[in-house]
Amino acid sequence: MLHVDSLTKSFPLDDGVLTAVDDVSFRISPGEVFGLLGPNGAGKTTTMRMILGLLEPDSGYAEVDGVRTATDPMAVKSRLGFVSASDGVYPWLTVREMLLYFADLYAVDATLAEQRCESLADMMDIKHLLDRRAGELSTGQRQRVTLVRGLIHDPPVMLLDEPTRGLDVVGVQTIFDYIDILRRGGKAVVVCTHRLDEAERLCDRFGLLHAGKLKYCGTLNELKEQTGQASLVDIFVDLIRN
Numbered sequence: 001m002l003h004v005d006s007l008t009k010s011f012p013l014d015d016g017v018l019t020a021v022d023d024v025s026f027r028i029s030p031g032e033v034f035g036l037l038g039p040n041g042a043g044k045t046t047t048m049r050m051i052l053g054l055l056e057p058d059s060g061y062a063e064v065d066g067v068r069t070a071t072d073p074m075a076v077k078s079r080l081g082f083v084s085a086s087d088g089v090y091p092w093l094t095v096r097e098m099l100l101y102f103a104d105l106y107a108v109d110a111t112l113a114e115q116r117c118e119s120l121a122d123m124m125d126i127k128h129l130l131d132r133r134a135g136e137l138s139t140g141q142r143q144r145v146t147l148v149r150g151l152i153h154d155p156p157v158m159l160l161d162e163p164t165r166g167l168d169v170v171g172v173q174t175i176f177d178y179i180d181i182l183r184r185g186g187k188a189v190v191v192c193t194h195r196l197d198e199a200e201r202l203c204d205r206f207g208l209l210h211a212g213k214l215k216y217c218g219t220l221n222e223l224k225e226q227t228g229q230a231s232l233v234d235i236f237v238d239l240i241r242n
């Protein structure tokens with residue numbers, strides 16, 4: 001469903017070149033939640049940006065549901081949903097207007113968009129908010145709206161960037177429930193996070209990036225076997241120190 005193959009990206013610096021992503025490969029299947037983890041500056045955002053088609057790789061490719069980003073960026077965008085902790089809403093639009101606007105951007109048929117709007121609103125418990133202006137919503141309500149917005153075009157692949165950043169315990173639980181819905185809906189999900197405890201509970205497999213390289217990739221048990229460490233935190237600390 002999502003296939004990242006030998007992605008590489010370097011940036012020119014005043015005193016040389018920085019390889020931010022160095023020959024990174026992984027695959028994610030439908031219904032699988034993959035944690036893309038790494039310390040600050042490891043290359044997570046750069047990898048996500050290349051998958052999204054916002055940044056051109058120097059070499060390698062990302063293939064989303066059979067379509068390569070470089071070959072057909074528009075087709076790839078329609079197959080990807082993106083949710084970020086820094087997502088905003090259009091304050092002057094009602095929630096319904098905003099959801100339908102996004103559906104239109106993705107060329108979703110108007111009748112289908114109305115139906116999706118209702119069913120997703122039902123699923124994420126925001127039906128009572130559909131005719132409220134987005135600018136009037138609480139942080140938690142806004143979060144639910146942005147989660148629904150990410151799914152309005154029913155993409156098979158979802159990218160979640162630091163989805164729990166700044167949220168209280170209820171907001172975090174909402175994200176957990178949402179990811180469960182995505183998994184059960186057969187989406188391939190990438191979660192970028194610094195929260196290793198959450199990643200351990202949420203993800204089926206993990207990719208650990210460090211200095212642009214994918215150092216380890218696998219299930220928690222596979223990572224433990226590969227590293228001889230007892231937990232994700234221990235694996236992480238060992239990775240950074242050595």
Ligand SMILES: Nc1ncnc2c1ncn2[C@@H]1O[C@H](COP(=O)(O)OP(=O)(O)OP(=O)(O)O)[C@@H](O)[C@H]1O
Nearest residue numbers: 011012018020038039040041042043044045046047
């Ligand atoms: N446009 C750019 N120009 C130069 N260097 C860049 C650019 N974008 C990213 N980098 C560098 O590439 C490296 C990887 O950055 P990236 O943002 O991908 O890391 P990250 O894993 O997302 O980090 P964080 O967890 O801090 O968000 C960093 O050293 C960063 O400074």
